[in-house]
Amino acid sequence: VSAAGERVTAMGPGGEFDVIRELMKRWGSRAVGVGDDAALLSVPEGQRLVVSTDVSIDGVHFRRDWLTPREIGYRATAAALSDLAAMAATPLGVLIVFAMPTDFVPLVHEIADGVGDAVDAVHTSVVGGDLSVAGELSIGVTVLGACERALTRSGASGGDHLYVTGTLGGPLAALEAWRAGHQPGADARARFARPVPRIAAARWLVEHGATAAIDISDGLLGDATHLAAASGVQLEVELDRLPIVADSSPVAAASSGEEYELLVTAPSALDVRDFERECGIPLTRIGMVRAGTPELIALLNGKRVAPAAGYSHF
Amino acid sequence: VSAAGERVTAMGPGGEFDVIRELMKRWGSRAVGVGDDAALLSVPEGQRLVVSTDVSIDGVHFRRDWLTPREIGYRATAAALSDLAAMAATPLGVLIVFAMPTDFVPLVHEIADGVGDAVDAVHTSVVGGDLSVAGELSIGVTVLGACERALTRSGASGGDHLYVTGTLGGPLAALEAWRAGHQPGADARARFARPVPRIAAARWLVEHGATAAIDISDGLLGDATHLAAASGVQLEVELDRLPIVADSSPVAAASSGEEYELLVTAPSALDVRDFERECGIPLTRIGMVRAGTPELIALLNGKRVAPAAGYSHF
Numbered sequence: 001v002s003a004a005g006e007r008v009t010a011m012g013p014g015g016e017f018d019v020i021r022e023l024m025k026r027w028g029s030r031a032v033g034v035g036d037d038a039a040l041l042s043v044p045e046g047q048r049l050v051v052s053t054d055v056s057i058d059g060v061h062f063r064r065d066w067l068t069p070r071e072i073g074y075r076a077t078a079a080a081l082s083d084l085a086a087m088a089a090t091p092l093g094v095l096i097v098f099a100m101p102t103d104f105v106p107l108v109h110e111i112a113d114g115v116g117d118a119v120d121a122v123h124t125s126v127v128g129g130d131l132s133v134a135g136e137l138s139i140g141v142t143v144l145g146a147c148e149r150a151l152t153r154s155g156a157s158g159g160d161h162l163y164v165t166g167t168l169g170g171p172l173a174a175l176e177a178w179r180a181g182h183q184p185g186a187d188a189r190a191r192f193a194r195p196v197p198r199i200a201a202a203r204w205l206v207e208h209g210a211t212a213a214i215d216i217s218d219g220l221l222g223d224a225t226h227l228a229a230a231s232g233v234q235l236e237v238e239l240d241r242l243p244i245v246a247d248s249s250p251v252a253a254a255s256s257g258e259e260y261e262l263l264v265t266a267p268s269a270l271d272v273r274d275f276e277r278e279c280g281i282p283l284t285r286i287g288m289v290r291a292g293t294p295e296l297i298a299l300l301n302g303k304r305v306a307p308a309a310g311y312s313h314f
Numbered sequence: 315v316s317a318a319g320e321r322v323t324a325m326g327p328g329g330e331f332d333v334i335r336e337l338m339k340r341w342g343s344r345a346v347g348v349g350d351d352a353a354l355l356s357v358p359e360g361q362r363l364v365v366s367t368d369v370s371i372d373g374v375h376f377r378r379d380w381l382t383p384r385e386i387g388y389r390a391t392a393a394a395l396s397d398l399a400a401m402a403a404t405p406l407g408v409l410i411v412f413a414m415p416t417d418f419v420p421l422v423h424e425i426a427d428g429v430g431d432a433v434d435a436v437h438t439s440v441v442g443g444d445l446s447v448a449g450e451l452s453i454g455v456t457v458l459g460a461c462e463r464a465l466t467r468s469g470a471s472g473g474d475h476l477y478v479t480g481t482l483g484g485p486l487a488a489l490e491a492w493r494a495g496h497q498p499g500a501d502a503r504a505r506f507a508r509p510v511p512r513i514a515a516a517r518w519l520v521e522h523g524a525t526a527a528i529d530i531s532d533g534l535l536g537d538a539t540h541l542a543a544a545s546g547v548q549l550e551v552e553l554d555r556l557p558i559v560a561d562s563s564p565v566a567a568a569s570s571g572e573e574y575e576l577l578v579t580a581p582s583a584l585d586v587r588d589f590e591r592e593c594g595i596p597l598t599r600i601g602m603v604r605a606g607t608p609e610l611i612a613l614l615n616g617k618r619v620a621p622a623a624g625y626s627h628f
Contacts, residue, residue, distance in 0.1 A: 035544065036466050037400035037529055038366035038459070043357045051441070052352035053367075053409040053456050057448045086351035095367040097454060127365070134371045136449045140411060142367050142456045145352070152350050215351055230349065 016131055019105060023112050030116045031126040032093070039128035041092050047146040050089035054080040055097075058137040066178050069107050071193040073114025073139065079217065080141035081122055081197035082260040086215040087152065088206035089145030091199065093127035094119055097140030102133055111139065122199050149206060153230035156212035156265040158291030162235060163270060165201050165261045166281050167191075168220060169248025172256035188245060195260035201279040205264050208275075212265045219257040225296045227263060234290040236297045239305070241286045250300060265289050330445055333419060337426050344430045345440040346407070353442040355406050361460040364403035368394040369411075372451040380492050383421050385507040387428025387453065393531065394455035395436055395511035396574040400529040401466065402520035403459030405513065407441035408433055411454030416447055425453065436513050465516060467544035469526035470579040472605030476549060477584060479515050479575045480595050481505075482534065483562025486570035501559060509574035515593040519578050522589075526579045533571040539610045541577060548604040550611045553619070555600045564614060579603050 024031050033039050043049050056062055056076035067075065077094060084091055096115055098108050119125055127144070170191025177184035184192070202213065212231055216223040221237070228235045239250035248256070275283040287299075298305050338345050347353050357363050370376055370390035381389065391408060398405055410429055412422050433439055441458070484505025491498035498506070516527065526545055530537040535551070542549045553564040562570070589597040601613075612619050 036468070037397040037527075038364045038403065038457070040401070040464050040466075041363040041365065043363055045359070049355040049357055049363060049406075049458070050352045051355065051365075051409065051456075051458060053411055053442065053454065054444050055411045055413055055446050055454060057413060057446055059449070060447055083351040087354070089352065092363075095365065095456065097367055097369045099369055099371060099452065128367065130368050132369050132371055133374055134450065134452065135373070138413065138448065138452070140367065140369060140454045142365075142409065143352070144363070144365060150354050152354075154350070213351075 019131055022109065026109060026112050027116050027126055030119050033127050034129070039093065039095070041127060041144065043092070043146045047148050048150060050084055050087045050145040050147055050150060051142065052080060052083035053140065053142040054083065056139045056141070067193055069110035070114040070117070073111035074118045075114070075193060075195065076139040077115045077118035077141050078121070078195050078197050079260060080143045081118065081199065082195065082215045082217065084143050084145040085198040085202045086213050086262060087145070087147060087150045088202040088213065089147040089150065090203070091122050091124035092144040092146055093124055094144070095142040096126055096129035098129070099132045099134035099140070100137045101135065104137055107137070122197055151202060151206050151210055151213040153212055153214050153227050156227060156231035156233050156289045157267070158233060158289055160211055160265040160267050160289035161269060161285055162237065162287040162289060163264045163266065163283055164216070164220065164243065164286050165198055165264070165283055167243045167245055168259055168261065169244040169253035169256050171258035172252055173245060173247045175258070185247065188247060191245070192258060197260060198262050201275070201281060202262060204275055204278055205262070205266070208266070208270055209268065210264050210266045213262050216259045216261055216263050217257065219255045219259065220263060221254045221296060221298060222257070224263060228294045228296050232294055234292040234295045234297060235287060236290060236299065237287040239298055239300045241284060243282050243284045251305070254298065333445055336423060340423060340426050341430050341440055344433055347441050353407065353409070355441060355458065357406065357460045361462050362464060364398055364401045364459040364461055364464060365456065366394060366397035367454065367456040368397065370453045370455070381507055383424035384428040384431070387425035388432045389428070389507060389509065390453040391429045391432035391455050392435070392509050392511050393574060394457045395432065395513065396509065396529045396531065398457050398459040399512040399516045400527050400576060401459070401461060401464045402516040402527065403461040403464065404517070405436050405438035406458040406460055407438055408458070409456040410440055410443035412443070413446045413448035413454070414451045415449065418451055421451070436511055463520060465520050465524055465527040467526055467528050467541050470541060470545035470547050470603045471525065471581070472547060472603055474525055474579040474581050474603035475583060475599055476551065476601040476603060477578045477580065477597055478530070478534065478557065478600050479512055479578070479597055481557045481559055482573055482575065483558040483567030483570050485572035486566055487559060487561045489572070499561065502561060505559070506572060511574060512576050515589070515595060516576060518589055518592050519576070519580070522580070522584055523582065524578050524580045527576050530573045530575055530577050531571065533569045533573065534577060535568045535610060535612060536571070538577060542608045542610050546608055548606040548609045548611060549601060550604060550613065551601040553612055553614045555598060557596050557598045565619070568612065
C-alpha cells in the first residue's frame with residue numbers, strides 16, 4: 001500500500017516481475033498504482049492533460065564514465081519533467097521504461113534511485129512503466145501533468161519582453177571539461193548532472209502574465225528559433241544580457257545545450273525581484289519580441305551575430 | 315492543420331526536425347497537436363485517464379527478417395494499445411519514440427506508416443513523441459485513454475466465470491515456423507504481425523458486467539497467474555475448452571505469448587452470441603474463479619497439468 005492510498009497490484013512469478021518488485025521496493029511510496037495493464041489517474045476537473053515523452057540512451061544522452069548511475073536516472077527524469085515546466089503544468093506522474101543488457105540489472109537499481117530523487121523533487125510519483133532486455137542501456141520517461149492554462153510556444157506577440165530563468169553555460173562547460181579529459185568544476189558539473197525542472201517557476205510566470213515558453217534543452221538560440229517559428233514573430237536576443245556562469249561566455253552560453261531553463265515571453269515587465277524571492281533562481285530580461293517574419297536576431301555589443309544552429313544528432 | 319482542427323506547431327530548422335516534419339507528412343491527419351514541448355489533451359468530464367508505455371526492440375520484440383517495417387510499426391503500436399483494451403479504455407492518443415542508427419531513417423518512414431495504420435484502426439492519433447540516434451532500433455509507444463469505469467486485474471471474485479476473446483495459438487505457430495527456418499501459414503503469420511487491440515470488445519464486456527481483465531501478451535497461463543494474484547482468487551482453466559487455431563494444441567495455445575486477446579471474468583454467463591455479433595470475434599468460456607489462496611489450476615481432460623511459466627527475458 002502506497003502513501004497515496006492506492007494499491008500496488010500483486011504480480012505473479014517471473015524474472016521480469018522480480019526486477020519490477022525490486023524497483024518497487026526501492027521506490028517505496030514514490031511508486032503508486034503500478035502493476036495493472038495500465039495506470040489510472042485523475043486529471044483535476046477543468047484542467048487539461050499535458051504529456052510528453054523523452055528517451056535517454058547510453059553514449060548519446062549520457063556517458064557512464066561522466067555520471068553516477070543515480071545521476072543518470074535523476075537527469076533522464078528531470079529532463080522529461082522540464083517539458084511539463086515549459087507548459088506550466090503540475091506533474092501527475094511519470095512512466096519509466098528501462099531497456100538494458102541482462103547484466104545491467106544492479107546498475108538499474110541505482111538508476112531507479114535517481115528516478116526516485118527526481119520525482120520526489122517535484123512531488124510526484126512513478127505510476128507505471130516497462131522493462132526489457134536490449135543491446136544497450138536506455139531510459140524512457142513519459143511525464144503526465146495537468147494545467148488550467150498551458151504556456152505554449154505559440155503565444156508570443158510583437159512588443160512582448162523576452163526572459164530566461166536561471167544561469168546559462170554550466171552544462172557546456174562541464175561537457176567541454178569531460179571531452180578534454182579532465183573533471184569539470186563542481187558548479188558546472190552540478191548544472192549538468194542535476195538540472196532542476198522549473199515547475200514552480202513556470203507556475204509563477206503563467207500567473208504573472210507570461211504568454212509563451214520553451215525549455216532550452218537544445219540551447220537558447222536553437223530553441224528560440226522554434227519559439228519564433230511557432231509564434232510567428234521575430235525574437236531579438238541581446239547576448240550581453242545573458243546570465244552566465246563564471247567559466248562561460250555569452251556566445252557559448254547561448255548555444256549551450258542540455259540547459260533545462262525556460263525562455264519566456266510576457267507583454268509587460270515582470271517583477272523580477274518577486275520571482276527571485278519566490279522561486280530562488282534568477283530571471284533575466286534578455287531581449288524583445290517584434291512582429292514580422294519569424295526570425296531570430298542575436299546581438300552582441302549592439303551588432304548582429306550569426307546564431308549557431310541547435311545541436312542535432314541527425 | 316490537422317483533421318481535428320488543432321495546429322501542428324511550426325518548428326525551426328535542424329536535421330532532427332526535418333525527420334519529424336517528414337513523419338508528420340506521412341501521418342497527415344493522423345498526427346495532431348505535435349510540435350510543442352508537450353501535448354495537450356482533454357480527458358472527458360467524469361472519466362479517468364488510463365496510460366501505459368511499451369518498448370519494442372530490434373532482435374528482442376521483433377526481427378526485421380520476419381516482418382516488414384510497416385508491420386513492425388503496426389505491431390509495436392497495437393501491442394501498446396492492447397493495454398488500453400485490457401482496462402476497457404477509449405484511446406485519446408499515442409506518443410511515439412523512435413531510436414535508431416542514423417542510416418535507419420528511411421526504414422523509420424515505413425515503420426511510421428504502420429504506426430499510422432494502428433492508430434487509424436482504433437480511431438486515435440499520434441499526439442507527440444521523441445526521436446534519437448541509438449546503437450539499435452527501438453520503438454517506444456505510450457498510449458493514453460479514458461474510461462468511466464476501468465476494468466482492472468483485481469476485480470474477480472469467487473463464482474465468476476472465466477472467458478477469453480479470439481482464437482489462440484497463432485503467434486506461437488508463426489514463431490515456431492520462423493525459428494525452424496520456414497514461412498508460417500498466412501493465418502498464423504497475420505495473427506503475429508497484425509494483432510487487433512480489443513478496444514471495442516472490452517467496452518462490450520465492461521457494459522455487460524465484466525469484473526476483471528488482463529491482456530494475455532505473456533501467454534494465457536502466465537497472465538492468468540497475475541490476474542489470480544491481483545484479485546486474490548483461484549482460477550481454474552479447462553484447457554480443452556480453449557479456442558485454438560488449426561495448427562496448435564491446447565497446451566501450446568495456453569502458453570503462446572504475443573497474443574493480444576483478453577482474459578476476462580464476469581459474475582454471470584455472458585451472451586456470447588451477442589458479443590460475437592457485435593465484435594466479430596469469438597468469446598469462449600474457459601473456466602471458473604474460486605475463492606481461496608491465489609493459484610492457477612490448469613485442467614486437461616479433467617486432470618491437473620503443471621502450467622508452463624510465462625515467457626521472461628530476465
